[in-house]
Amino acid sequence: MLKQTVPVIDFNKFVLSEIPKKLSSNEIFINKEYQRGDIWKANQKVELIRSILKGYSIGVLVLFKNEHGQDEILDGQQRLLTIRKYLDGTLDLMESNIPKYAELKFAEKTLLDAYCVYYLKLKSHDPESKEEDIVQTFLRLQEGSPLNKAEKINARRGLFKDTFRDVREKHPFFRFLGKEKRFRWRQLAAEMLLIELEGNFERKVFPDLDLPSLIKATQDYEKKIPRGKLKFYIGNLDFLYSSLNIILTAFTPREAVAFYLLVSYLRKHRASNSRLQDELSEFAKEFLKNLNSFSIYDEKPPEGMSRDIFSIYKKFKYESKILTTSDSLTNRLDIMISEFKRLHPFIAKDPKRFQDAEQRRILYFRQKGLCSECGKEMRFDLTSAHHIVTHSKGGETDNLHQARLVHPKCHQKLEKRLRKEESKPIND
Numbered sequence: 001m002l003k004q005t006v007p008v009i010d011f012n013k014f015v016l017s018e019i020p021k022k023l024s025s026n027e028i029f030i031n032k033e034y035q036r037g038d039i040w041k042a043n044q045k046v047e048l049i050r051s052i053l054k055g056y057s058i059g060v061l062v063l064f065k066n067e068h069g070q071d072e073i074l075d076g077q078q079r080l081l082t083i084r085k086y087l088d089g090t091l092d093l094m095e096s097n098i099p100k101y102a103e104l105k106f107a108e109k110t111l112l113d114a115y116c117v118y119y120l121k122l123k124s125h126d127p128e129s130k131e132e133d134i135v136q137t138f139l140r141l142q143e144g145s146p147l148n149k150a151e152k153i154n155a156r157r158g159l160f161k162d163t164f165r166d167v168r169e170k171h172p173f174f175r176f177l178g179k180e181k182r183f184r185w186r187q188l189a190a191e192m193l194l195i196e197l198e199g200n201f202e203r204k205v206f207p208d209l210d211l212p213s214l215i216k217a218t219q220d221y222e223k224k225i226p227r228g229k230l231k232f233y234i235g236n237l238d239f240l241y242s243s244l245n246i247i248l249t250a251f252t253p254r255e256a257v258a259f260y261l262l263v264s265y266l267r268k269h270r271a272s273n274s275r276l277q278d279e280l281s282e283f284a285k286e287f288l289k290n291l292n293s294f295s296i297y298d299e300k301p302p303e304g305m306s307r308d309i310f311s312i313y314k315k316f317k318y319e320s321k322i323l324t325t326s327d328s329l330t331n332r333l334d335i336m337i338s339e340f341k342r343l344h345p346f347i348a349k350d351p352k353r354f355q356d357a358e359q360r361r362i363l364y365f366r367q368k369g370l371c372s373e374c375g376k377e378m379r380f381d382l383t384s385a386h387h388i389v390t391h392s393k394g395g396e397t398d399n400l401h402q403a404r405l406v407h408p409k410c411h412q413k414l415e416k417r418l419r420k421e422e423s424k425p426i427n428d
Contacts, residue, residue, distance in 0.1 A: 010121040016052070017113035020084050022071075028063070029070035030077055038081050042094050045082040049091070049098055052083070052115055061119035071121065083117075153187055153214050158222035163230070164189040171234070173241040176248035177256065188253045190214055192260045195329070196233040197221065199261075201268050204333060209257075209324040236264045243280035247288070254320045259284065261333045262340065271347040279344045287339060291316065312339065360385055363405045373410035384411040 014022065022028040051058055061076030073080070085091035087101050104112065153161070168174050168189040177185055191209045194217050199206040207213050240256075240263055241248070248256075263280060267273055290309065293302045296317045301310030316335045322328040340346075364380050371378050372386075388402045406414065 011118070012121065013116045013118045015113060016083060016087075016115040016117060019080055019117070020087055023080065023084055026070055028080065029066065029068075029072045030080075031066075031072055038078070040078045040082060042092050044078075045085070045091060046094050046096050046098065048079060048082050049086050049093075050096070053098065053112070055115075058117070061117065062122065063119050064122040071119075074122070076119070079117075152211060153183075153190055153218070156215065156218040158218050159225055160190070160193070160218045160221040163221075163225055164193050167193070167234070167237070171237050171241070173237045173248070176241070176245065177251055184253065187214075188256055190217070191253075191257060192237075193217075193233055195257075195260065196229050196236070196264065197225070199264075199329075201265050204330045206261075206326050206329040208326050209329070232264070232267070236260060236267065239263050239267070239276060239280065243277045244284055245281075247284060254323055255288070257323075257329070258320070258332050258336060261329060262336045265333060265337060266340070266346075269348055279340075283340055283343055286343060287336070296321075359400060359403075360405060363400060363403060366400075367405055371407045371410055372404035373406045373414055376407070378405065378407055382408065384408045386411055386414060 019028075023030070048058060058079055059076075061079070062074040063071040063076075064074060066072040082091065089100060089102055093100070101109070101112070165186055168186045174185050174189065177188075191214070194207055194209065194214060197217070207217075237260075240259060243263075244251075244259070251259075259280075263276075266276060266280075270276070290305065290313050293305065294310070294313075296314065298314075301307055312335060316332060319328045319331045319335070360383060361380070363385065364378070364383065369377055369380075383405045384407065386404050386406050388404060
């Protein structure tokens with residue numbers, strides 16, 4: 001059994017009339033990064049004020065002194081917000097017999113102002129474990145009114161949390177999404193980031209997106225996130241935003257995760273993504289139209305849809321119900337890739353993108369050491385290999401009959417000329 005963690009605790013009080021000033025000055029600080037906002041129902045608020053007016057105890061608040069010297073709330077936010085609303089006259093008293101604060105007699109108001117609110121202020125016993133002490137205390141204090149998955153993830157600290165929070169707040173992709181609670185969209189940003197960090201798109205093996213996996217990610221990536229993967233993650237969101245734009249306003253988190261998987265896969269595995277933005281836009285509209293043209297309980301396809309296509313989309317609906325498991329992510333991605341290929345056939349990227357030294361050596365002697373573009377001599381160590389059939393159109397690196405060696409400068413001129421020729425309009 002592990003040794004019990006024993007924090008240093010201060011026990012003290014302040015009076016009711018001090019609450020508005022302490023909140024407005026942030027002397028008592030509500031950290032909106034993990035606190036849930038004003039969520040109490042009207043009857044809960046009324047009963048709290050009734051208890052105070054009768055002189056009953058309203059329990060003990062739990063605070064801790066944060067790095068800015070503020071008393072940050074771990075437990076008691078709803079009580080303090082309710083008291084402030086009662087004192088400033090904005091609390092809905094629900095036609096109860098509770099008098100408004102402004103209508104109290106002088107003696108009653110004086111007694112109420114002096115009502116004591118007691119608190120415990122935590123101080124971590126060990127600076128190394130301070131952050132974890134705070135998180136664990138907050139999570140356990142909420143068990144009476146359980147936090148949901150998104151709120152529990154947002155209570156964590158470290159670089160992983162800072163990253164998905166900043167992306168959620170700043171990237172335009174999230175501004176178009178529907179009216180889910182802000183923590184749910186932060187959870188979505190965390191899920192997408194975890195997919196990019198730990199997903200194997202080659203083998204189509206992905207992490208579970210359950211709470212334990214996300215909490216583990218906050219620990220594994222507490223101090224460092226690979227820069228390349230983070231850049232690719234942002235790039236995927238750029239593609240989704242530019243391609244889907246206004247239709248994102250109707251997206252669910254399930255659909256957003258599925259499209260993230262697809263765009264990340266395509267960017268990694270297609271030979272060319274020059275038209276990906278337009279293709280993804282067209283595909284999304286067709287895919288979502290088909291997906292929403294029938295209910296999961298329907299036994300027959302809608303008019304105009306074949307039974308084979310119907311069964312594919314119905315399977316996708318079932319897999320979406322599961323949502324967080326690794327197998328569900330793999331199965332949904334397989335379906336989306338298959339449908340994308342059906343609607344927009346594409347050539348897969350050659351895993352061996354460039355000729356190796358032995359292949360270039362063979363080409364060098366076949367060409368008698370001469371550049372195939374300008375006909376002049378080349379130094380072997382200063383050569384560049386060119387695909388005659390471009391890689392984006394299926395040119396195979398291992399097929400040396402479709403390759404030539406050229407000077408690097410000749411290669412640049414050649415590529416520029418070919419791009420210019422491809423961009424020319426075709427005459428009828």
